[in-house]
Every structure is written in structure tokens, then in C-alpha cells.
Amino acid sequence: MKKVKLFFTAMMVLLASAWAxxxxxxxxxxxxxxxxxxxxxxxxxxxxxxxxxxxxxxxxxxxxxxxxxxxxxxxxxxxxxxxxxxxxxxxxxxxxxxxxxLLDETIVVAFGTSTKESFTGSAAVVKSSDIAKVQTSDVTRSLEGVVAGVQMTTSSGSLGSSPSIMIRGISSINAGNSPLFIVDGVPYSGDMDNINPNDIESMTVLKDAASNALYGARGANGVIMITTKKAKAGEAVVNVDAKWGWNTKALKEYDYITDPAQYYETHYAALYNSYVRSGSSPSDAWLKANANLTGDPGAGGLGYMTFTVPEGQSFIGTNGKINPNATPGRMLTFGDQSYWIQPDNWMDEAYRQSLRQEYNVSVSGSGDRSTFFASFGYLKNKGITDGSDMYRYTARLKADYQAKSWLKVGANAAYTNFMWNNGNSDEGSSSSTGNIFAFASSIAPIYPVYIRDGNKNIMKDSHGWNIYDYGDGAVVSGLTRPVLAQSNALQSVLINKNYSEGNALNGTAFAEVTFLKDFKFTFNVGVGMDETRTTETNNMYYGQFATSGGTVGKAHSRTFYLNMQQLLSWDRTFNDKHHVGILLGHENYKLSEYALSASKSQMFSNDNDELNGAVVDSKASSSSRDSYLNEGYFVRAQYDYADKLFLSASYRRDASSRFHPDHRWGNFWSAGAAWLINHETWFNAPWVDMLKVKASIGSQGNDNISNYLYTDTYTVSNDNANGVATVFRSKGNPDITWETNTNFNAGVDFGFFGGRLSGTVEYFYRKTSDMLFYFTVPASLGYGGYYDNIGDMRNSGVELSINGTIMNTKDFRWDAYVNATHYTNKIIYLPEKNKNRTIGGHEGYASGNKFIGEGLPLNTFFMPQYAGVDHETGASLWYVDTVDDQGNVTGRETTSNYSLATDYLCDDPTPKLYGGFGTSLEFYGFDVSVSFTYSIGGLTYDSGYSSLMGSPQGTSVGRNIHKDILNAWSETNKDSDIPRWQYGDQNNAAVSDRFLTDASYLNFQNAQIGYTFPERITNKFKVSRLRLYVTCDNIIYWSRRQGLDPRYSFSGETNYAVNSPVRTLSGGINITF
Structure with a gap:
């Protein structure tokens, strides 16, 4: 019985516990x-x-x-x-x-800071941890694919080249589209390569009028705010970061023929087909093509024979294939000297794997009333071609001091010393004989790089240099190549000089006075000086300048800028709910530029690159000064109610020296509002951290044009036999004034699940009015034309940014991000005097291979449309409109006469979608991250591919040939869409939409893996943090065609005559004491 009672008692206790x-x-x-x-x-x-x-x-x-x-x-x-x-x-x-x-979400805005919750405009922040992942001398490259709405193009992968940046599309046709850079609150006009990325705490991209209006004219294309590092509270911290790595070529070449035997066969086919088309019998065509294949370039020959063929046998058989008895290489003997002629791999000789080293040391500390940050950096970066490298030393000192309870002062000074070697002085020019990039990618695989003796060794000249083959027969008689004759860019970059060296000094200082409790007066001053000295020589021994004894040129440029700001702010909160802030300000900015250049010929020594080392003066010497001034007065008012309703408004009146005094002043404004819904008492969704709707509208001006367009300019000339004369240079228009950008932005900022998911969705609309246009006039007036403000254009689109923490535990964290931008561009109005034709209902005018028309996107391609190949003859076909007696289009047909082809509207380069995505993992001390950039849609004109598909003729004989030519039309391949391959056909690669190519791409931009040692280990060595890491940039790149890089320009052009993007693989160590 006791056991039963005990059992029921226990059950009651358990039930009571469960009930409780x-x-x-x-x-x-x-x-x-x-x-x-x-x-x-x-x-x-x-x-x-x-x-x-x-x-x-x-x-x-x-x-x-x-x-x-x-x-x-x-x-x-x-x-x-x-x-x-x-x-x-x-x-x-x-x-x-x-x-x-998350606290780093503090947004640096115009003349102050804001928080993500209270900000009414559009902005994105990139933190120092993201900046550090990208190995670059230009910090702006770390924005690519990370910030929605930001597009980048790079016209070169060479050291020291900077990207072109555009925020939310093209805003102007003739004025600039580049954003304004602000460094620690002061406009920056220097080279971005002069800022050490390791000194940067964050970058904030401001996109809309509410964000940019206080910067007036200079902020019309967006603003990039750069904030340098400063000391944090606590004891002094020393950080050391060192990395070592290698640079290699990141972009594959076009898929052209690299086998010498196959190249000879392909060129033979071009000659053979040409003779047949001219009426020769197949047997006669075979004889002629064999006779001329390696002979006189004037007859279509390649000028070089680099195979040995048994005596009495033909090089190419009747089947069009190389004689199987032919062997690579050929011995030539002239007198007592024998030469071995063999083809070389020009790409292997032109490009190299090179070393990159970077070291950075920083010290920061703070006391009761002061903080300081000091840093030193060294970068040694070798280029991927001979003669290219970069050396940079940077130093920065930043400090502030609370002198009195009401007075705070501070200063920030940075110094850069650099030297940049670029042996390739003609990058971008496909016709330049000194452009190593064009040279190596253009010249056929049958030609030798070097002159070799009978023992197959590279010969040396009297200076001990390798003797390079210039294709002019000067060393080996009779060997002359039609392509890039009398030149060898690979030697040019070694013995010619093209380098720049200089110094940059930039500094800011401020004094901040608080008074009457709620008032603050701030005085900011920024000053900068960039000085660059450039030397360029063309050697006195080889190439086109040897006949003039070589040349030496010097250039010296200096840029100085001064910015001063006076700011008065008032800030007060009433009844714990009403917060009001007022800012009054004045700013003036002055930019001065100076340039000097001179050159001489007939050098005394190739090693002496000073002007005094040459004797013949050139008429090309020149010097100039230029200046630009801007002044503005502004006011901003901000109000928020109970941390849930935020209002802002601003006004700025700006003056620019680029306009006539009667039209220098412009008025610009903005207004913005935001509602933080999750702070409403009725809102009850605990999984929502933030839900904010916002909108802004405003107007800004754009004066990003050349100086003095408002007045007539003249050039001084000595062409007049009677002495000095002036020549009319350009016609000014005193009525030109600001282009005006009206911007509207609306969006939603959100954060869910305790910070696990956050993002922004925004719609933007930007209309540019009074665009600057250039109007041509009859030549009889003595000048080409003038500028005027007539024309409207708009951009509109949507941006999406999402950040998420997929998993977050004690030992494991997984984050990811994605952003996407879609926008459209349209020209709304063009001046009547510029409209000279109507295409597809769009009035406008043709400009090269583009049509600028109302209702069309800017840079709309306008060219003949390729209709394929005539299946019977193999000739190229294009479409041509058919018209009735009144000139009305009734249809279209095909023609093989290119001059009769009709130009049609094609698509434009604007991508349908672009952005980036990436992910990162952290687990047990390890960290792994990857990032990608992408672009979908839009067109680009693939000029590199078209040049490789063109028929050999004139000086193009001996150029590389794309392998697609192997699938050209023939009697046995009549269904091909590639026209017949024959010598002298001027139109088989003529400009048409045949070479318009999908500009989509995907770039595996960066990968990094690191390991941070546990504190229990580092503390033993008095090290607070120790991290080892490996990082790689530009890992893999995919585009529609191998060798194509659509990122060359915003306008849809490409250029194969430039340096490849660089892949950098480095290992590093980061130590904090």
C-alpha cells in the first residue's frame, strides 16, 4: 500500500512539474x-x-x-x-x-555621416575587408561587382591603367560621365593609383540627388566617398601585411592558327582561290600559288620560307596540304655566314610570368584627447611584358586632437613616390609597329622573332644584344615580311624607354568649434599636388627612328588643387521625438594644371635619355597652363520624428569657370523622405529588423567639359613666312551653360531574422536636359563647329542588392551576397539642326557605325546586315532595301556589292542585367571567399575577330588568321556562313552586324583562403592576431568568344591591341601586435 501511495505521489509531482x-x-x-x-x-x-x-x-x-x-x-x-x-x-x-x-553600415555622406536607418537617399558601403581582397594599385577596382549600379570598363590591363566608372548609366553624350571622388570629406583630383588601398577604411557610393546635391555640379554623375583609416579607442596597434605573388596573362588569345604548316596551307588556299576566281585553271592556280606563297609580298607572298623542301618538290601538294617531306626550319648561306630560319611563338616571347610584392605597415593609437594613424607602403609590381613594371612608396599620417572641450583639430597628410615603366608607348594602336600587344597577336606563326646563326643560336650584335628579325632583309637578304615591316616590337620594349616618375602630396586639415550647445562650425581645407615626369626614347640602332639617330622626348606635368569649406551646423532634439538638423556651407575649389614637353633627335648614346644627350631640336616643344574654378553656397535641412519618419532637403548654388560669366551660376536642389515602418507601435513582426520605404528627387548640373568652350580660341603658328601668326582653333559659344540632371529614386531597405537577411530594392529615373552638342558648320567659315545646349536623354532602371547569412553557429558562418542592375537608356530630344535623316521612325544622325536618334538608346549600332553567303559563288551577301518610284521602302533583297548595302538599326551595348555575387565561409579559424562579376545582354563590335577573318591583301598579308576560316565556303562546303577565302577580297570582313557579338560575360573575379591562428597560440608571442592567406584575382573569364573582352568600353567597341587583364596569385601574412 505504501508503494502505491508513493507511486501516486511521484506521479502527481511529475504531472505538476509538467503542468508548470x-x-x-x-x-x-x-x-x-x-x-x-x-x-x-x-x-x-x-x-x-x-x-x-x-x-x-x-x-x-x-x-x-x-x-x-x-x-x-x-x-x-x-x-x-x-x-x-x-x-x-x-x-x-x-x-x-x-x-x-553591422556598425560599419554607418554611411559617410556629403559633409557628415548618417545611418542606414535614417538615410533618405541611395548609397552603398564597401568595407576595408572587401577592399583588401582585391590586389590592385587602384582602390576603385574593388567596387566592381560589389555595388549595384556601378559599371566599370578597362581599356588596358597595363600597370597604372585606371578603370572608367559609370553609376546608373550614361548621363551625357559630350560631357563627362565620371563620378566625383571625395577623400576624407574633400574633393580629390589626383590619380587613384596614388592612394594606398591598405589605408582605406571604407568607400561609400552615393547614387541619387538626395545624396549628391550638396556637391552641386561635380556630383552629377554620382559620388564615391573614400574614408581613410583612423585609430580606434584603446592601446596602440601595429599591423603588418606582406604579400608575394605572380602576375600572368588572364585573357586567352583568339583561337587563331598557331601551327606554321597549317598557316602556310591556309594562305596558299587564299592565293589559289583568287587565281581560280580570276580565270586560271586549277593546275595553273596551283603553280602560281606555290610560286608566290613564300615569295614577293607584292604578289601576295609571305616573304618567308621557314621549311626545308627536298629539291625538285613542291611545298604544297595538289591537295592543298604541305609536302609531307618538308621539315621545319631552313638553312640559308650568304658568303661565309649561315643563318637558320625558324618560326617562333610570338606570344610566348612577348608575355612572361612576373613578380608582385607588396608590404604595408601601420601604427595607430589613441589617448584621452587624441588619436593618430600612420602607415607606410611599398609596392613592386612587374608587368606581364618586358619593359613594364611599377614601383610605389606611400606614407600617411592622420591625427586629431581635442584641444578644448569646444575645439577639435586634425590633419591628414599622404605622400606617394612612384615610377612606372611602360615600354609599350603605342598601346591601343593596332597599326603601330611599336605596340607589342598588337604585334604579338597579329603576326603570323611562320615568322622568326630572332636572327639565328647556322648552329641555331640567337646571334648577338656589337652591344651584346640579341639580334631581332625586323623583316626588312637587312640581316638576311631577301627575307622581307609585308606585315609590320621594318619593326620588331619585342626588341623595342627592351631598348626603347617609356617611363614616368613623380610625386604626389595630398593633405587635409580641419578645425571644429562647438558653441551654444547645439551649434558647430567646421573649417576644412584640402590641398593636393601631383607631379609627373615622363621620358620616351626611340633607339638609334634599330627600327624606323634609326635613320634619324634615335629620338628622346621629355614631358613634365603638374596638377595642383585647393579646396576650402566653411560649414555651420545646428542640431537639436525636442521632446525626445523631434530631431532637427540644419547645415549652411560655402565651398570653393581651384584646379591648376601645367604641362611642358620637348624632344630631340640624333642621340649621342642610347643610354643617355636626357635632352642634352641629343643635338637636333624638334618643333614639337610646347608648354601650357590651365585652370578651373568652382564655387558654391549650400544649405541642408533634416528632420526626423520618433526615429521613424525622416525628411531631408538641400539647395546649392554653384558657379563654374567653364561657362561665360553671364551663365556661370546654376541652382540645384533635392528633397527626400523615408519611413521606418518597423518602428511603428502597431507593427508587430518580430522577425523584421528593418523595413524602410524611401524616395528622393532632385536636380544637379554637369560642367564636366573642356575649358574655354564659351570663347573663341586661337593657336600661335610660325607657318607664316613673315613671322608669328595666329590660327583660328575653335569657335566659342558664350551661351553654353550647365547640363541639368533631374534624378528620382524610390526604394525599400529591409532586414529580417536578426540580421540574417538584408537588402535594398530601388527604382531610379534620371533625365538629362540641355545636353551639350557639337554642331558642324561649312568649312568656308574657317572652323569646324561649336557647342550648344540642346538635347534631352533619360536613364531608368531597377537595382537589387541582397546580403544573407545562411548559417551562423559558434564555429561556422556562411554568408552570401548578390546584386543586379537593369536599366534602359533613351534619347528623348535632339536639336533640329543635327537631325538629317529618319531611320525606322527615329529622327537623328549617323555617327560612324552608330545612329544617334530620338527614341533610341545612345550608341545604337547602325550598319549593314549580313545576309550570309551565296551558296553558288561563296561571295558575302548583305541586305539592301528595295524602294518604289517615290522612294518608299517596299521590301529588301540581298546583294554581293557592299557599297549598295543598306545600313540598318541594330541593338545597342547596354546590358540587360549586370552585377556580381559571392559567398564566404568561416570555420575553425579558416576563411574562404569567392566573388564573381557578370553582365548579360547588350552587343559589342568584335574588331579583333573581324581583323582575323579578313582576306589577306597589302600589308595585311602575314597577319594571324582565325581558325573559323578553316570552315569557309568551298565547293565541298557550300552551306557555310563564312564567305570564300581568297586573296584580295576587300569586303569579306567588311563592317556589318556579322561581327556584332553578344557582350555577356562571367568573370571569376577573386578567391581567397586564409587561416587565423588561435589566440592561445599567438598570445605566447605577444601577437594579438596572426593570419596567413592565399588570394587570386581574375581567375577565369568566360565570354561569347575566346579572346573577346567586352569590358573595353561602354560604347560597345573592343580593341585587341591592348594589354590583357592580369591574373595575380599571391600568398600573404597579416600580423597585428
Missing amino acids: IAQDVTVSGVVKDSSTGEPVPFASIQIKGTLDGGSTDADGNYSILVANDAVLIFSSIGYQSQEIEVAGRQAINVALHPDSE
């Missing part, structure tokens, strides 16, 4: 900031495993009814989330720890 556990309990408390003790308003409280919960009030208090075994998740923007078990408790106070990564 199952009961709901009201939990109350306050949520505070662990570092300040201040309450955290509107923090989210979520019951784990559900979407139920609540939030704190404006004072951080909360009360919530939950099961007494529930787990509560406390979270807020800028803090690390916490999970706390209720365990039957009724009072739980929480201290949230600030999350340094």
Missing part, C-alpha cells in the same frame, strides 16, 4: 547596449522556432507572454543577436553587444 512547465509566463525587462548602457529602442524579440514575438519600446523596455520553456532571440540592427532561455523567469534584462560589421 507548460504554463505561459509574462517576461519583462529592458534591453541595453553593453558598451554604453543606453537602452536599445525597437529591438526585435522573437520566440525561437516561430514567427511570433514583439519588440522593445523607445526606452528599450519590453513585456511578452511566452511559454516558460521558450527560447527568446533578441536582435537589433548594429548588434549581435542573443538567444536566452526563459526557464520560467519573469524578468530578463539583456545587454546586446555591438556588431562591428
